[in-house]
Amino acid sequence: MTEAVLDKPKGQNRIGLLLSDYKGAESTLCAGCGHDAITSSIIKACHELGIEPTGVAKLSGIGCSSKTPNYFLNQAHGINAVHGRMSAIATGSSLANRTLTNIGVSGDGDTASIGLGNFLHMVRRNIRMTYIVENNGCYGLTKGQFSATADKGSLKKGGKEINQNEPVDICALAIQMGCRFVARSFSGDTNQVRNLIKAAMNHNGTAVLDIVSPCVTFNNHEGSTKSVTYARLHEDPLHEVDFIPHFDPITVNYDAGTYTKVEMHDGSLITLKKLAHDYDPSDMDRAMALLHEAAGNGHFYTGLIYCRPDSVPFGEQKNIVDVPLATLPESVTRPSRAVFNQLMASFK
Amino acid sequence: MPPTMTATEALVEELQDRPVVNDVVINVATVNGSGSQSANFILLRALFSMGIPVSGKNLFPSNIEGLPTWFTIRANEDGWLAQRARTDVVIAMNARTVAEDVAQVHPGGILIINEALKAHATRDDILTYVVPYGEIVKQVCEDTRLRKKIVNVIYTGVVARLLGIEMDAIDAAIDHQFGGKPKAIKMNRDAAQAGYDWAGENLEAQNRYRVQRSNKTDGKMIIEGNEATAIGMLFGGVTVAAWYPITPSSSVCEYLTGYMEKYRHDAETGKATYAIVQAEDEIASIGMVLGAGWAGARAFTATSGPGISLMSEMTGLSYFAEIPAVIVDVQRMGPSTGLPTRTCQGDIAKTYQLSHGDCKHVLLIPGNVGECYEFAMEALELAEQLQTMIFLMSDLDLGMNKWMADPFNPPSKPIGRGKVLDAKDLERLGGFQRYGDVDGDGIGYRTLPGTPNNKAAYFTRGTGHNAKAEYTEKAADWKTNMDRLSHKFETARKLVPASIVHETDAATVGVLAYGSSDDAVQEARHILQERHGVKTDYIRVRALPYPADVRAFIERHPVVYVVDQNRDAQMATILRGELFDLSGKIRSIRHYDGMPLDADTVVQQLLHQESR
The missing domain is CATH 3.40.50.920 (Rossmann fold)
Structure with a gap:
């Protein structure tokens, strides 16, 4: 903590805002929904980072998860795209205004079923965005049908239907599409979720967070691998995630034997305290092997699965001016009369 | 009538005495991918530079190489340049279609046929000229690989000799076509001249159709509608374009890309003041356009009928959430595998009411290339003014064919960004209602993401919302909003171009x-x-x-x-x-x-x- 921050009245962050300044409308989701826990984590993460709420764009698709941007950061613009198309909307808005901080919340149906194609292409382009998938393996708003992330052999509520199809692994696909920040977590592991969100928001490209977030109404029974009980029993953190933003001094000595450090492009630091595993998130082959193994035996690893901070976001690839395209003046966006005349002459 | 003449031969003979001047339809039948397009453009431009009004229509297959293609040039002193059923001159170069090509020559007309196909030249009611292209090309082009391309240019010289097109005009057209490439210019000029000379030495002159210098193209230009649309977007201040390739619209964004690369980079930093994205599909294209429009950029996509189908859902979002967006629809025939290279106006009803629930949209319908340019600018303008989807309804004929036109008028009014409140406005007003009708025109005020004022934000959704953009499922709120949207449509009626x-x-x-x-x-x-x-x-x-x-x-x-x-x-x-x-x-x-x-x-x- 810096002196400046310590001087702030209690509860104020580095830009003088309280936690309550990051809140949104009251949630209309079911009591105990994992999504609400993630909403709280987003609110805390933004407060702790001292994010300017009016500089945030909240993006979402359609579904229970996509309702949640209404429940945080009331002072930020938000949008519900059509189902599965948050990625396309986000691509357009991020090009129109590169200064926005983009937080997207989608679901497993939205991202991995109807929106899978557009999601993968957005990841390929590497737009600068925190992309959270609140993954519960089912469609809540339409009463519990399987989604594409439901594990093979999962039982549907009521016990009559077993999912026969292979699940879509959002993390593995994201890595394959070139994503350089891929994490998996559990909504109930609020510390990990919060720190991963903070790190993701400082990543210079698309950061994909696949967060298992149980549907307490339709997919919280025995036979589901996305239930609260299953997640609690099986969660196996790869490491203990902490995030030190660039504006905070580093006060702890992070010993290489106990910690893995990831330095981000803006000088922020992700520290990963070693637990039972010796895991290096910069190794793509290791990450893919881990996901493959997890898929094979139902293991629920959480943490930062893959991270390479040397990332070139889409706006930079396109060499777009730093100021928002949206508000460029006519003097910039309309070529001169001389250019017009020259063009007309070329067709004669 | 001499006793050896048939009746039709006599007709031909008689027609020779009544030459038709500066009124001819030439149809060139070639093989797709054989490089005939350059030769056809040379003919077109040569006639144009002689002061004769012309149009060029390309009838091409959905194919890269090998299938038949036709290019129709109509030259008409009085400026009648539409499609015409009657063909006066046919240049037959394609073995696969030669029978029907020969059959389409109007009685008394002219057939210029490749020697290899002369067995099909059996009509006695037309003038037939057999040209040994294979022999002529050997004399002007040593490189056997290039002969395939050059051979078509030879017929420009033959036609020039027969109809009276000036070789200076042909040469100038070649220079225009291959601007900046001296080797190509020389090779093509040589080929055209060889055709001209050969025809002069070997073909009997005809006097049925003649062209002669006029002054009806002074100050005019030749351009395709899609290029005109791209120029309209350029001068309309577009900043984001997203598209997915589809015939016949692809060239809109391809032309635009060329212009933006040339004219829209920051002088100091060299950075782009625009973004063009080739998306993964049409849903993504229109999604990017809506995202950009929501964030305040002038954005559009270009597509055709099948793409419009995929853009239907997003169009509904644009309508109900009131997000500015523009779709250029270069209409064509049928479904994806229908007749993608044929023209029609088949999307009018569909786009007018595209999407779900009660939707009605604004369509701008250009009738010429000048309006493709003007309405592209106007579409961007109206999209922001009305905060909704605007369709620019072009078609393949307008978009991909060559049209003569007056030079376009430079932009006549400043770019208007519609009702957008910034941080200062909000400070003064103390807040706003996103979907309220303050001015009585059905159009609300909006703010852009990133506006530094804590009263700026609102949540954009297609679902039920009240004037304050709050979620609602109340019947009265929904109906009030629908009625306002209808009222906004009546405002649009007053803003669109008059007939x-x-x-x-x-x-x-x-x-x-x-x-x-x-x-x-x-x-x-x-x-x-x-x-x-x-x-x-x-x-x-x-x-x-x-x-x-x-x-x-x-x-x-x-x-x-x-x-x-x-x-x-x-x-x-x-x-x-x-x-x-x-x-x-x-x-x-x-x-x-x-x-x-x-x-x-x-x-x-x-x-x-x-x-x-």
Whole structure:
């Protein structure tokens, strides 16, 4: 903590805002929904980072998860795209205004079923965005049908239907599409979720967070691998995630034997305290092997699965001016009369 | 008549005494991918530079190489440049289509046929010229690989000799076509000259069709509609374009990319003041456009019918969430594998009401390349002004063919960004209602993401919302919003371009047309009056919702023929439905075989219905 921050009245962050300044409308989701826990984590993460709420764009698709941007950061613009198309909307808005901080919340149906194609292409382009998938393996708003992330052999509520199809692994696909920040977590592991969100928001490209977030109404029974009980029993953190933003001094000595450090492009630091595993998130082959193994035996690893901070976001690839395209003046966006005349002459 | 002559030979002989000057339709039949396009453009431009009005229509297959393709050049002193059914000169280069190509020459016309195909030259009612291209090309091009490309240029020289096109004009057209490439210019000039010389030495001159220098193209230019649209977007200040390749719209964004690379980079940093994205599909394209529009950028996509289908859901979001967006629809025939390289106006009804629930959209319908340019700018303008989706309804004929036009007018008004409140406005106002109707025109005020004021934010959604953009499922809120959207549509009716009306003294028959039908309809009116004594008045509608002048026109006439380039009389049906008190006056002329509309079709259908 810096002196400046310590001087702030209690509860104020580095830009003088309280936690309550990051809140949104009251949630209309079911009591105990994992999504609400993630909403709280987003609110805390933004407060702790001292994010300017009016500089945030909240993006979402359609579904229970996509309702949640209404429940945080009331002072930020938000949008519900059509189902599965948050990625396309986000691509357009991020090009129109590169200064926005983009937080997207989608679901497993939205991202991995109807929106899978557009999601993968957005990841390929590497737009600068925190992309959270609140993954519960089912469609809540339409009463519990399987989604594409439901594990093979999962039982549907009521016990009559077993999912026969292979699940879509959002993390593995994201890595394959070139994503350089891929994490998996559990909504109930609020510390990990919060720190991963903070790190993701400082990543210079698309950061994909696949967060298992149980549907307490339709997919919280025995036979589901996305239930609260299953997640609690099986969660196996790869490491203990902490995030030190660039504006905070580093006060702890992070010993290489106990910690893995990831330095981000803006000088922020992700520290990963070693637990039972010796895991290096910069190794793509290791990450893919881990996901493959997890898929094979139902293991629920959480943490930062893959991270390479040397990332070139889409706006930079396109060499777009730093100021928002949206508000460029006519003097910039309309070529001169001389250019017009020259063009007309070329067709004669 | 000498005893050795057949009747038709006599006809040909007789026609030689009555030359037709500066009025000819030339059809070149070649193989797709054989490089014939350059040769055809050279012919077109040579005629143009001689001061003769011309149009060039490319009838091409959905194929990269090997299938037949035709290029029709119409040169007409009086400026009638629409498709014409009658072909005067055929240049037959394609073995696969030679029989039908020979058959299409109008009696008394001219066939210029490759020697290899001469077995098909059996008609005695036309003039036939056999040209040994294979021999001639050997003399001008040593490189056997290049001969395939060059061989087509030879016929430009042959036609020049036979019709009287000046070789200086051919050379100038070659220079224009291969600008900056001296080797290509020399090779092509040599080939054209070889054709010209060979024809001079070996072919008997004809006097049926002649061209001669005129002054009817002074100050004019030649351009395709899609390029005109791209120029409109450039000068309309577009900043984001997203697209997915589809014939016949792809060249809109390809042309735009070229212009933006040239003209839209920051002088100091070299950075782009725009973003163009080739998306993974049409859903993503329109999604990116909406995202950009929501964030405040001027954005558009270009597509055709099948792409429009995929953009349907996003169009509904644009309509209900009131997000500015523009779709350029270069209309073509049929579904994905239908006739993607043939023209039509088949998307009018669909786009007018595209998407779910009650939707109605603004369509701007250019009737010429100048309007492709103007309406592209206007579409960007109206999208932000009305905060909704605007369709620019072009078609393949307009978009991909070569049109003669006056130079465009430079932009005449400053770029308006619509009702956008910034941080200062909000400070002054203390807040705003996103979907409130403060001004009585149905259009609310919006703010852009990133506006540094804690009263700026609102949540954008297609779901039920009240004036404050809050979620609601209340019946009264929903209905209030729907009625305001309808009111906004009436505002649009007053903002869209007025129709173009041509009225004649004492005409009782009205004709209503739109889009690329204009040239054919104008020519049809001329024919109707000159040859059939039928005077017509004409209104060209340039937008939906149609402005007030449409009702007034129909009211003034006992009968109005609505010309649609689609099977189901889409515009006539819209007008009959919305102007139901006048529906009895509305008759229909329809054309839907994939070819551009020609005057004869309009004349015949109109006379047929008049005679009943």
